[in-house]
Amino acid sequence: xxxxxxxxxxxxxxxxxxxxxxxxxxxxxxxxxxxxxxxxxxxxxxxxxxxxxxxxxxxxxxxxxxxxxxxxxxxxxxxxxxxxxxxxxxxxxxxxxxxxxxxxxxxxxxxx
Numbered sequence: 001x002x003x004x005x006x007x008x009x010x011x012x013x014x015x016x017x018x019x020x021x022x023x024x025x026x027x028x029x030x031x032x033x034x035x036x037x038x039x040x041x042x043x044x045x046x047x048x049x050x051x052x053x054x055x056x057x058x059x060x061x062x063x064x065x066x067x068x069x070x071x072x073x074x075x076x077x078x079x080x081x082x083x084x085x086x087x088x089x090x091x092x093x094x095x096x097x098x099x100x101x102x103x104x105x106x107x108x109x110x111x112x
Contacts, residue, residue: 001095006060008080008088019079028062
């Protein structure tokens, strides 16, 4: 099993969510996060432009069976990409075990 974590633009969340559902990834968690990066968002207030280093993003945490790893990553990258700096990052790590609390089952079948 793999844990796929993605930090994406908030404006691309709906597109990523739909694309993941289309390929069969129907469960994941997400949070609104603020981070620092290479991108500087610009704001204009009363005709004066200023920038801030705090960037609003959405953080996705998805655990999938190994056979869904590549399609999940590809789907996130394609749906979240604008081609501009600040599109985000995807991180992948191994999951040793998963348990379903209700039944006590363990292993990859708990992800269905």
